[in-house]
Amino acid sequence: MASTRNCIIQWSRGSVSSSFRPPSQCLRASPITQQTRNAAVLTGSNSANAAKYKRKELSTAQKKKKQRSTFVNHDLKDMEQFALCDAMRYIRAFEVGSQRNPKYELHVKLRTLKNGPVVRNRLRLPHPVKTDIRICVICPPDSKAATQAKQAGAVLIGEDVIFDAVKEGRIEFDRCICHVDSLPKLAKSGVARILGPRGLMPSAKMGSVVKDVTSAVKDLTGGSEYRERMGVVRLAIGQLGFTPDMLQKNIKAFVDMLKKDMAAMSDRMNKELHEVVLSSTNAPGFSLNGEFKSNGGVQPKELTAA
Structure with a gap:
């Protein structure tokens, strides 16, 4: 009781003097209260960690899910x-x-x-579904293949003329075939990066690098x-x-x-x-x-x- 009375007296004096600070023993929490607070902090941290690990487990399980x-x-x-x-x-x-x-x-x-x-x-x-396909034939301009391509109905024939037009962005054809004699020149022309993404680059695998230009043009006309x-x-x-x-x-x-x-x-x-x-x-x-x-x-x- 004496300690309690001293605290009350000091508090009453502190109301007069602004420089007064209550003694630490009066503000000190009881051991039971302190234990309760510590337990709450530990419980909160444990629950946060548990939720974090649970999320990790869920994400791992989702990753392991078989597609x-x-x-x-x-x-x-x-x-x-x-x-x-x-x-x-x-x-x-x-x-x-x-x-x-x-x-x-x-x-x-x-x-x-x-x-x-x-x-x-x-x-x-x-x-055939579409018969108005514009066909380009890459071959030497003064060769026999160029004459055959023109007779078969190709709209664009030549080598350097076609390469320059493609580099300038003028792609005025729907299909492109290449004669075997012009294949080395086509490889060095640098138009593959332009024609490739459009699906127009001649390829031996797709049958667009040919020897017989006439039959190739006829197959492409109406081909799908x-x-x-x-x-x-x-x-x-x-x-x-x-x-x-x-x-x-x-x-x-x-x-x-x-x-x-x-x-x-x-x-x-x-x-x-x-x-x-x-x-x-x-x-x-x-x-x-x-x-x-x-x-x-x-x-x-x-x-x-x-």
Whole structure:
């Protein structure tokens, strides 16, 4: 009681004198209070550390989560599929009033691994979709190959003239082929960094470095290139005015070529056809069931007359 009374007296004096400071023994917390505070601090730090380690464990678990090695392919058993004539009928209905020149597009989904070689090739369809392709032929300007290229319908022929135009940014052609005699000069011209990203650089692997210029130009006129991307191969397969017979021949030629391409790489990777989808520029996709026409559906004559 005496110590308490002394503290009260000193506090009352401190109200008069501003320089007074209460003794430390009066402000000192009790041992029980101090232990409670220390426990709270330790508990808070432990919970923070626990949360931090928990986050690390979650991130590690997420990193260790196994990713899919193949692309997602949905089951076709419960999916509605269409015959070719029925799909053409619906697509034409979607394209009514279209201002552009719409085309049929074919999307072939593959069962394949994500990491591996991709299907890539060029095909001349029985009924070409695009016939106004501008073809450039790199060959000596006064050679026999230049004469053949001009007769075959090439729009740009030569060597230095083409190289200078490309370097200036004037790329006025859609396809480019090179004669074997001009290949060394093409390699030294420095146009590969310009034509390469655009897919126009001649390559022996793609068959655009040739000896017979005439046949190469004819193959490119109306020819179509395709490449697998994300497990899907896309190709413009026909004009909207094509008859069902014309479109069927183009689809068959394209699918047969794809099967040959996949068979050629079977020793490196197994690829299989999963689904064939027909669409157009503005219409949605219609999964094909492999039939030409359905019972009770639209007849080919009706689409031919349209």
